[in-house]
Amino acid sequence: MTTINIGPIHPSTHGVLRLVAEIDGDTVVRVEPHIGFLHRGVEKLVETRMYMQSPPYMEKLDYVAPMAYDEVYVAAVEKALGVDVKERAMYVRVVLLELQRIASHLLWLGTMANDLGQLFTVFMWAFRDRDMVLRLLEEAAGARMFYVNMRLGGLIRDLPEGFQEKADEVLDYLDKRVKEYEDYLEKNPIFMQRMRGVGILSREDALNLGVTGPVLRGSGVKYDVRKNSPYYVYDKLYFEPQVRNEGDCFARYKVRMLELRSSIRLARMAMEKMPAGDAVGMQIRLILPEAKNRIVTVNRELPRGECFMYLVADPQKPYRLSIRDPSFINLAAFGELAKGARTADLFAILGSLDMVMGGVDR
Amino acid sequence: MKVERQDLTAQIEGIKKGGYDYLVKITAVDYEKYLEVVYILRNTEGSQDTTIEVELDPGDAWVPSIMGFYKGADWYERELYEMFGIEIKGRHVERLLLEKWNGKIAPLRKNFVWNTPYETSD
Amino acid sequence: MDETPYTKEQFMNAEKEMSKLVLDSMKKYEVKPNVMFAKLSQVTKAMSKGLINWSRLNSLWPMQFGLSCCAIELMDFGAGRMDAERKGYLFFRGTPRQTDVMVVAGWVTKSMVPEIKRLYEQMLRPRYVIAFGECATCGGPWWESYNIVKGIDQVLPVDVYVVGCPPKPENLFAGFIKLQKKIGGEIEG
Incomplete structure (x- = not known):
């Protein structure tokens, strides 16, 4: 039995993560993740800033899909202060969030295929497609990666003219590309052997460990926040959460590829049904609600899972903001998943869990 | 739902049998006179959340571990121990995020002041 | 230098x-x-x-040291649209013993400092360091945190600072070109 240290800087761990693995021959007996290399105390920093000064902190928690975290925080503040979102702003937020979900899944695809030995072909294609989506978002929100564009009650500005035609072109192109990715990867026997039957998570274990997102849906539990407790206009847009029953890496991969397709459809539907109106939110400096220490909880579906915020609100600053990050709890389940696997399968399982270390360490 | 510390394990066992099979989060809030530990549980079939709150005295801060009921409580309890200084009775808890921390006050308490000098053991 | x-x-x-x-x-x-x-x-x-x-x-080989958000822009720099290989920076290596440049991208915490020092000492001379992004330059938005080193130049000697949060990949190109001019002797400092 040897102990191996897969250190913080490694070409295949997605971020700064140390894995201490005890290995007997080729099978892994125990894996322990050591985290904390990116800890900067976001929950304490937010207590010293006023409400609308904190979105830049929240965006850097999940730096692959930052607009989603921005939206969770602003929704929590809106609920605490009793501000309603305008109707056209709801549709615009849904369009931008679904585009962000497409970009995030494309990056997951590129890095995961990179780890499994498809050195760089799928990575290059996925980054090219992600760049097109990022250009669309740059037109709508103003920046390439950290868009602080959510305001209380709406957005910082409405969608520009001609956005719908450009978005339709990109979405049509992406529809064909998803089929190409699936063909390229699923007809490859090495990829299939490395993914099928690896890292199986049963349904009872998944519920007991508390995993979220595609990891939970890949194990047979039909739970999607957009469907079970719908927010914005998701109850008017028709979609079904994708569920697979096997629980191995291939099931999680397939759930995300199907989610890519459903996001493309959702973005199109939301753009068609958008009413005319005003989508600009408020710019506020000082906020004074009546009650002190009002408690508010908000639930949203991020590309990686479900984010849950528990906010204890004071008149000008948050008293306590507690963030439940999806990558945190998915990584906590990694120790159970990797028992009995082979050494080379560790990275296949890590890739299929889709973690971002900024959220794990907070 | 407010619960006393001695009834905590019995209450959680009862709730788990009632169909709440998913643990969402274990957090804590530091109101300056007392600490409050919050357990948030969910029923996946009906999509409902319940919260259980336990009030603790800052000088006598410990809770029993609920890892026997939910395996996902592992890392949440470690984070509670590290960030708030709340001890977990019933299992051996190690630090999670700050592995070489020598300071005397836990970081997320209200009496921890920013940029106090502390030494990391190297 | x-x-x-x-x-x-x-x-x-x-x-x-x-x-x-x-x-x-x-x-x-x-x-x-x-x-x-x-x-x-x-x-x-x-x-x-x-x-x-x-x-x-003309053949600086960079080392992959993407710690956090700036790593995504580093990956974009190496990918298709903004191709890094055409200028000689071959794709990022995993081991420090074969590289010339260390691009520090992301915020540096106190737990990470001994690892960075160990990797820097494993690089062979002549070796250069580029500080990429605001967090590596001065601590960035995490200036007040209790666990962050305020800039990587408190730990390593830095040659070029690239500013932005995150900088666009074109900015990193400009940073590399400035490093090339510095090695060639056109720019002092």
């Missing part, structure tokens, strides 16, 4: 010692040592400034 560049006396002393070794070994072959060695030393002095520097400039 390196903290301890060779001074002229050190270079001349090394030459003299090497020349004694060469002379001893050449006595067996009865070659006229003085003329040949004088020519060799002239040629190496001319080459060492021009040719070796030029070849170093």
Whole structure:
């Protein structure tokens, strides 16, 4: 039995993560993740800033899909202060969030295929497609990666003219590309052997460990926040959460590829049904609600899972903001998943869990 | 739902049998006179959340571990121990995020002041 | 640049010692040592400034040190649209022993400092450091946190700072070109 240290800087761990693995021959007996290399105390920093000064902190928690975290925080503040979102702003937020979900899944695809030995072909294609989506978002929100564009009650500005035609072109192109990715990867026997039957998570274990997102849906539990407790206009847009029953890496991969397709459809539907109106939110400096220490909880579906915020609100600053990050709890389940696997399968399982270390360490 | 510390394990066992099979989060809030530990549980079939709150005295801060009921409580309890200084009775808890921390006050308490000098053991 | 560049006396002393070794070994072959060695030393002095520097400039191999958000822009820099390989920065290596440049992208915490130092010492000279992004330059938005080192230049000697949060990949290109000019001697500092 040897102990191996897969250190913080490694070409295949997605971020700064140390894995201490005890290995007997080729099978892994125990894996322990050591985290904390990116800890900067976001929950304490937010207590010293006023409400609308904190979105830049929240965006850097999940730096692959930052607009989603921005939206969770602003929704929590809106609920605490009793501000309603305008109707056209709801549709615009849904369009931008679904585009962000497409970009995030494309990056997951590129890095995961990179780890499994498809050195760089799928990575290059996925980054090219992600760049097109990022250009669309740059037109709508103003920046390439950290868009602080959510305001209380709406957005910082409405969608520009001609956005719908450009978005339709990109979405049509992406529809064909998803089929190409699936063909390229699923007809490859090495990829299939490395993914099928690896890292199986049963349904009872998944519920007991508390995993979220595609990891939970890949194990047979039909739970999607957009469907079970719908927010914005998701109850008017028709979609079904994708569920697979096997629980191995291939099931999680397939759930995300199907989610890519459903996001493309959702973005199109939301753009068609958008009413005319005003989508600009408020710019506020000082906020004074009546009650002190009002408690508010908000639930949203991020590309990686479900984010849950528990906010204890004071008149000008948050008293306590507690963030439940999806990558945190998915990584906590990694120790159970990797028992009995082979050494080379560790990275296949890590890739299929889709973690971002900024959220794990907070 | 407010619960006393001695009834905590019995209450959680009862709730788990009632169909709440998913643990969402274990957090804590530091109101300056007392600490409050919050357990948030969910029923996946009906999509409902319940919260259980336990009030603790800052000088006598410990809770029993609920890892026997939910395996996902592992890392949440470690984070509670590290960030708030709340001890977990019933299992051996190690630090999670700050592995070489020598300071005397836990970081997320209200009496921890920013940029106090502390030494990391190297 | 390196903290301890060779001074002229050190270079001349090394030459003299090497020349004694060469002379001893050449006595067996009865070659006229003085003329040949004088020519060799002239040629190496001319080459060492021009040719070796030029070849170093145009093939800087960076090391992958993406810690957090700036790592996504680093991956974008290496990918298709903003191709890093066309200028000679081959795709990022995993081991520090084969690289020239360390691009520190992301915020550095106190737990990470011994790892960074160990990797920097494993790189072979001449080695350069680029601080990419605001967090590596000055601590960035996490200026007040209790666990963050305020800028990587408190730990390592930095050559080029690239500013932005995160900088666009074009900015990183400009940073690399400035590093090339610095190695070639066009820019001081």
